Amino acid sequence: MIKINRHTLDNGLEMIHFEDKSTQMVALNTMYKVGSRNESPDHTGFAHLFEHLMFGGSVNIPNFDTHIENAGGENNAWTNTDRTNFYITVPRNNAETAFWLESDRMLSLAFTPKSLEVQRNVVMEEFKQRNINQPYGDVGHLLRSLIYKRHSYRWPTIGLKLEHIANATLDDVKDFFFRFYAPNNAVLAITGNISFDEARRLTEKWFGPIPSRAVDTTQPPCEPQQTEERRLEVERDVPFDMITIGIPICSVTDAEYPTLDSITDILTTGQSARMIKNLVQEKQIFSQVDCYLMDTVDPGFLTVMGRLNKGTTFETAETEIWGEFDRLKTELVGDYELQKVKNKFESMHIIENENYLSLATNIAFAASLGDVEHFNREVPNYLAVTADGIREQARNLFRHEKCNTVLYKAKK
Structure with a gap:
């Protein structure tokens, strides 16, 4: 059992912290409470698309990875049915760089046609490689369609159809971002060699000014109990x-x-x-x-x-x-x-x-x-x-x- 420190900002962002002095690194893990369960049946794969778009430049920082590399850090992300997760690791003396970067893309993405086109092509290629061209690649789609008849778990995180991503517009992705990517719909976990006071100070400094948003709280339809094979x-x-x-x-x-x-x-x-x-x-x-x-x-x-x-x-x-x-x-x-x-x-x-x-x-x-x-x-x-x-x-x-x-x- 470990003691987890907590702090909630006025804008609703939940910050949690654990100090680990055995390392010289710091991790920022930002988890948004959005996944494929939050998508509509005719716009699937958007949560996964956003995992990629979040690396395509934010409102004030056009090249995210360059600053991470210059700070001696690493970053990556993943998406599942319920959550979209981003993490950054940096040496402790460059911790503030991670707070600056992560807070800017929470504030807003750049939303450029070029970024959408690049990341859309990447996601579409991933769909083809994993689910169309790979042996047994569609078994997840087939099984989910049997188990779920109403709930949004009936499609996998990659999406239901390739054309849903192919047809995504800039307005579509802007709408999705501002409905779900908000401080009041996220958890910021900070671990490594950083004190709670310093973590709280940097969180307030960089994430505090971001306004809360009207998060879409619509819940997926409940799945009826299955009664036959x-x-x-x-x-x-x-x-x-x-x-x-x-x-x-x-x-x-x-x-x-x-x-x-x-x-x-x-x-x-x-x-x-x-x-x-x-x-x-x-x-x-x-x-x-x-x-x-x-x-x-x-x-x-x-x-x-x-x-x-x-x-x-x-x-x-x-x-x-x-x-x-x-x-x-x-x-x-x-x-x-x-x-x-x-x-x-x-x-x-x-x-x-x-x-x-x-x-x-x-x-x-x-x-x-x-x-x-x-x-x-x-x-x-x-x-x-x-x-x-x-x-x-x-x-x-x-x-x-x-x-x-x-x-x-x-x-x-």
Whole structure:
């Protein structure tokens, strides 16, 4: 457990801080509470487009990267369904440069036709490489379209259609920016070798003058409870058959999430995990198999994805997967197996957050969920998972009427 310092500016910006004197670096992590869930069905991919546009020049700084490099720093960003995240790391003696740069692009982007054209082409090329030209690249689109019928999670962060980005206008992107990129819709996490007083002073100096904005608080439509199995079979020019199963789950903030996450670890994390050992190594049903959760603000889904070995039928693959599900529903997980999962989570949590930048990102995410102490409760919550709880959640989760299955068939 760590002591996280907090300060909220008059314009609504939430600043959180942790001092780490073991490094000579400082990290600024700015997390905006906007992602693909905030897009409309006819304008998708905008949150991801903005991840790129934010590096194309702000109102007073035409070349962002040059100043970062001159300060001896690095920067990058990522986008998901719920959040858009930007980070800068600089030597501690150049910390103010990071505050200056990050505050200027929160104030306003340059919004030039050239920047839009450049970044739009980059994003469109990424869409083509990842989702059109890459084998199995459209499986995320296919699975989400089965699981979600109303909620905006029904398209991935990259967007629903390529033409949504291709047709984006300067007015479109300006409108999106001023609806979501605001101090009162962001968390600024500052970590590394900088005191709380200095971090607060620089935050007030550079971010304080930015006015709050009328943030769009429209929530996505609630997804109706699924009551029947959904299936889709497609044929593509890929080397091997693949099966993907998606099952709706809770939000990352719900009490049962650590138990569900532990189930995925039991199934596929590590060479001794059940599906790896039984279905890959021993029975050789799959060449590879994975199971993971969506850690989303709204109810997400669990995914099981397996690439079939030659000679294995889809029927056999499904039967074997459900056999592992049924074991969790009927048998209690052993003490050793469960403790191994807990130890792994605790050790990875400690190791990851020894890095000042990783810590900044993780406490920013916790704060963006409404309670920064969610970060400190993570390990205790995972250590509290029980074998009875796993069996109970498995019985509720692994039911055919909740199942969405994509059979991805290789052309002969």
